[in-house]
Amino acid sequence: MRVSERAQQAVPTATIQGGLPPGIASVLSVLRSSAVVVDGEDRVVRASSAARAFGMVAGDRLVVDELLALARLVRRDGEIRETEIQVVPSPARGRTEGRWFAVRVAPLGSHGLVLVLAEDLTEMRRVEAIRRDFVANVSHELKTPVGALSLLAETVENAADDPEAVRRFAGRMQHESVRLTNLVQDLMTLSRVQGDEPLPDMRAVSLDEVVAEALDRAQTKAAARDIEIVTGGQDGLTVRGDDDLLVTAVRNLIDNAAAYSPEGTRVVVATRQTDDGQVEINVTDQGIGIPEGDLERIFERFYRVDPARSRQTGGTGLGLAIVKHVTTKHGGEVTVWSKEGSGSTFTIRLPLLNPPTPPNP
Numbered sequence: 001m002r003v004s005e006r007a008q009q010a011v012p013t014a015t016i017q018g019g020l021p022p023g024i025a026s027v028l029s030v031l032r033s034s035a036v037v038v039d040g041e042d043r044v045v046r047a048s049s050a051a052r053a054f055g056m057v058a059g060d061r062l063v064v065d066e067l068l069a070l071a072r073l074v075r076r077d078g079e080i081r082e083t084e085i086q087v088v089p090s091p092a093r094g095r096t097e098g099r100w101f102a103v104r105v106a107p108l109g110s111h112g113l114v115l116v117l118a119e120d121l122t123e124m125r126r127v128e129a130i131r132r133d134f135v136a137n138v139s140h141e142l143k144t145p146v147g148a149l150s151l152l153a154e155t156v157e158n159a160a161d162d163p164e165a166v167r168r169f170a171g172r173m174q175h176e177s178v179r180l181t182n183l184v185q186d187l188m189t190l191s192r193v194q195g196d197e198p199l200p201d202m203r204a205v206s207l208d209e210v211v212a213e214a215l216d217r218a219q220t221k222a223a224a225r226d227i228e229i230v231t232g233g234q235d236g237l238t239v240r241g242d243d244d245l246l247v248t249a250v251r252n253l254i255d256n257a258a259a260y261s262p263e264g265t266r267v268v269v270a271t272r273q274t275d276d277g278q279v280e281i282n283v284t285d286q287g288i289g290i291p292e293g294d295l296e297r298i299f300e301r302f303y304r305v306d307p308a309r310s311r312q313t314g315g316t317g318l319g320l321a322i323v324k325h326v327t328t329k330h331g332g333e334v335t336v337w338s339k340e341g342s343g344s345t346f347t348i349r350l351p352l353l354n355p356p357t358p359p360n361p
Ligand code: ADP
Pocket: 252, 256, 257, 258, 260, 285, 287, 288, 289, 290, 298, 299, 302, 303, 304, 305, 306, 310, 314, 315, 316, 317, 318, 319, 320, 321, 344
């Protein structure tokens, strides 16, 4: 939607000489939709640049058959018509993907002129498809622990007179409900940071405190796998942000670093100020690393390099998506360097608040 608006505003409307009723041209030029006017002989007398760019008009002809047929119908009976069409520009022009338009065709005055207005729906449809996919993924992810819980409950019922079995299954029920809780918690965090609206609780936040808190929360899991977490770098850096979300982001990175590393290895969390007035939080592990082909996708919701391993570590598949959205919301970015078999470094970069004053000479 935004792209098409920009395209329409940036390029002046191309006019073909011909009789338009007075004032119509200026009205058409302020519309957001692509606009085409055809005369009584099907000749295009006016077309917005977008209508040409999207492949509806070539020269002085409407080249989309459905549009031409509609224009003729409207000219004949004077009825306004609406429809949705897909326009696929010719491959020869190097653009093969089709775009969807909501089209409204109406008579214009009494001289056989017909106005075609087309609103680009492509972006809206893309967003809808992403949303549908997401809902399908969430349902799928919820189904697994919920299914397991119901099965376990049934098993416990059948094993009522075997206290040892009951204890074992109850333990597994607990494990599944923790998984469920984590997933719901991550979904709630994601919905907080995905929207366009600014975060309400932005204040000066000490990075030292963020790292300390994240480390505290990640410690138990890491210690269970004999993974040592070491902090280092520059102290006293401050950013503007939501401390809870920043802690969650750093904690997710530490959790991953520990989860995807062999036992007995080390994770380093280091902060530093960059030359261009930003701060960096680097989380480095000596783990399994990430194949190059997956690097681009690991920040997508529910994307996992190895689904079996992620299930084993209890990951929700949302950790890095949350990190990405949290950093974006704070005006920063997250990047990754990784080498399979050697380890990974995730870097959160944020704008620095109040650069520390250099010590007096
Ligand atoms: P998950 O809950 O599966 O860990 P994330 O969104 O946190 O989901 O991470 C997505 C995927 O990226 C993981 O499944 C894993 O394959 C990969 N990954 C993330 N962090 C690391 C890391 N430090 N080392 C190796 N692989 C990682």
